[in-house]
Amino acid sequence: MKHLLLGNEAIAYGALSAGVAVAAGYPGTPSSEIIETLLEFKDRKVYWASNEKTAVELAYGAALAGARALAAMKHVGLNVAADPFHSAAYTGVVGGLLIVTADDPHMWSSQNEQDTRWYGLQSYIPVLEPSEPQEAFKMAKDGLALSESLEHPVLLRSTTRVSHVRAPVVVEPPAPPKFGKFSRDVERYVLVPQNARRRRADVLRKWELLKDFSARFMSVEGEGDVTVVASGVGYLYAVEALERLGVKARIVKIGMSVPLSKKVVDVVTDEVVVVEEGDPVVETQLRVMGIKTKGKIDGFFPQSGELSLRAVVEGLSKALGLGVKLADPAKPTLQPPPRPPYLCPGCPHMGTFYALKLAGAGQKVVWSGDIGCYTLGINTGQQDLATHMGSSIGLGMGIALSDREKLVVATIGDSTFYHAALPQLIDLKTKKIPLVLVVMDNEYTAMTGGQPSPSRAVPAERLMEAIGIKHYVIDPVDVKRSVEVAKRAIAEAKSGEPVALISRRPCVLEALRAARRSGFKPPKYYVVSDRCRSCGICYNLLKCYAITKLPDGKAWIDPSLCNGCSMCAQVCPYDAIKPAEPDKVSKWLELWSQA
Secondary structure, three states, X not given: OEEXXXXXXXXXXXXXXXXXXXXXXXXXXXXXXXXXXXXXXXOOEEEEOOOHHHHHHHHHHHHHOOOOEEEEEEOOHHHHOHHHHHHHHHXXXXXXXXXXXXXXXXXXXXXXXXXXXXXXXXXXXXXXXXXXXXXXXXXXXXXXXXXXHHOOOEEEEEEHHHHOOEEEEEOOOOOOOOOOOOOXXXXXHOOOHHHHHHHHHHHHHHHHXXXXXXXXXXXXXXXXXXXXXXXOHHHHHHHHHHHHHOOOEEEEEEOEEEOOOHHHHHOOOOEEEEEOOOOOHHHHHHHHOOOEEEOOOOOOOOOOOOOOHHHHHHHHHHHHOOOOOOOOOOOOOOOOOOOOOOOOOOOHHHHHHHHHHHHOOOOOEEEEOOOOHHHHXXXXXXXXXXXXXXXXXXXXXXXXXXXXXXXXXXEEEHHHHHHHOHHHHHHHHHOOOOOEEEEEEOOEEHHHOOXXXXXXXOOHHHHHHHHOOEEEEEOOOOHHHHHHHHHHHHHHHHOOOOEEXXXXXXXXXXXXXXXXXXXXXXXXXXXXXXXXXXXXXXXXXXXXXXXXXXXXXXXXXXXXOOOOOOHHHHHOOOOOEEEOOHHHHHHHHHHHHOO
16 A cells, blocks of 8 residues: 655654554654654553663663663764663564664754764664655565564664655555563673673674674666765655766665675676765765765765755766756845744743843853754753753863852753753762753653653653752742742852753644633733833843844734744733733633643
């Protein structure tokens, strides 16, 4: 049956057709739809995990017990899961273990570019690389079968243009889930040094075997004096670029980019052009084999950003000496105005940032941020650093220890808190580092589409109580009280102890969805022009995206953007902001709190 599917959905359906029984992942663009699709099949065990390491461990354990299992994440997530990922190559698996990573070239929604194929080379785990959704379906299915037949994990590497393109895909019906039973094998599964050394030798032997298997994922098409080796979405670009350039070429399509088949030397000429997205992973392997290449290493194709048809046309032209230079695309006569990063209108944590700013006024504050929605606090001037999941507390502790003149306020979202901050929490307490930790809890992993957060089952304050960190819980929509409590927390941190502020209110987007389902329309707010004194507190300090500064300095609220949070009315010192429907305010705030 043919369906119009995203690449990520095709991966999920491919795994289903292979009988995947257990799956886990951590949400992150561009990978989230894989687990979301699998969650619809209730005869499987499918979960959102607290982070990528626990997701891989869950799937890895299931595969050790003989199940067919999948773990999914975005590229940076594989860094978090790197420990079990490497060990999985040593123990191998009994069922199938397919680990799916979605790379994000050009960093559309990520803090760095990373080519996860290097992990395949480092860990001795083969990498399959689909070029489009139909192939993604097939490789997910084949990857699980290959993993089980070799008793070895397999990595499926997608990229943004494969994961998020939608195309017709011929889908096979889901196969019954294959669970298993664990059999004890201490020498294999307990990686004490003497066992690990033996397993290392087995891994190297299996790697040579995999080089033979890799040829099954290699195909040759076309004829010509030129040979192009291409993988992933680079293959599609290469086919179209050669057609546009009018060049007849042999195209060697690489489906398993790590390890590269030794048989590639039988089908290539002395020199090849290599088209691949990300780093020169295929090209490097070809050079190790003694094949001359023109690719990314010598600058024929860009090593930064997404591959594009234009880049491949120009790169091929340069590599083949054609002298083709594409005309620059016409620039539009009107440029859209710059759009700085803003929190969503009505985001409760506009109130949290506002309260912290007022509470920290006069202090030398270092705002130690983190990955997620609240990185957008950069627009309020309250993000001095944000580098990776958990960086707020981790880096913040180091700054607090080295710069005693500054007060560190570490802001972190709830999903990131459970993902990467719990070990740091122990260090924070045991080392008594004076720091204000602010957990901005909106009860969802909102930036990646609203996946459930562990905070609903395990509130952060329970962890603080267990560890012994003094803490406060606030509702950021209650602005006045939030400012008072934030001042108290800062004063206590300055006395030399860590303190936590848990700011909790559900994501306004989830609340709006709930309101729509119940037929309720939240109240809109408006500015009473005669009362507005142009002080700018609402648009300069609260920084609500729905509020615009008019030429005379007065505020104006865009009713199409206002989500009725009420915070602008609370911060206005002149009582110039009013709800259009006052009788709806309390009902909306109550409905929102229960979203």
